[in-house]
Amino acid sequence: MHCKGTICATCRPRGRTKNTVIPRQKRRALGITIVSKNTEPIVEAYLRRAGVSIHRTRSIERAADTVPPSAAAVVFFADDFRALEVAAALTVLGARLPKVLVVLVTADPASFLSLPSSDAAASLVLPKPVWGWTILDAIRAHLEPPLAREASEYRGVRPVRQP
DSSP, X not given: OTTTTSOOTTTSOTTOOTTOOOOSSOXXXXXXXXXXXXXXXXXXXXXXXXXXXXXXXXXXXXXXXXXXXXOSEEEEEGGGSOHHHHHHHHHHHHHHOTTSEEEEEESOHHHHHTSOOOSSOOEEEEESSOOHHHHHHXXXXXXXXXXXXXXXXXXXXXXXOOO
């Protein structure tokens, strides 16, 4: 080494600089299934850019069958379906995948707040209009451990609460 103990630009490994931050752990990609008849390209594009693994289905009847076991949440755009179809899908999903977070996006949140929910299945209702970051923040705030939630509040970041 010609720089005798100090690392000069010639000796420094390429692609790394003195200020390069190397993450200790890679965060596992969050998996979300979207159930909607209409495409939500802006929401999906934002979620993909944020590193979320997206699975999409248009069939509410088969929603529980198409959710991968690795999915952390299922987002229903409930206004695309009849209320009875949504209630039936939530019942089946709660029975098959009780640990999956269910997020209902609707222009009429009051009509879905009265739906019976099982003790095992957690659900959130988000009013329309909704943006990708609103969905992602709500899911992360609900799924992160309580200590991480307290730490994020300490840093001035507030998790999204259910309306």
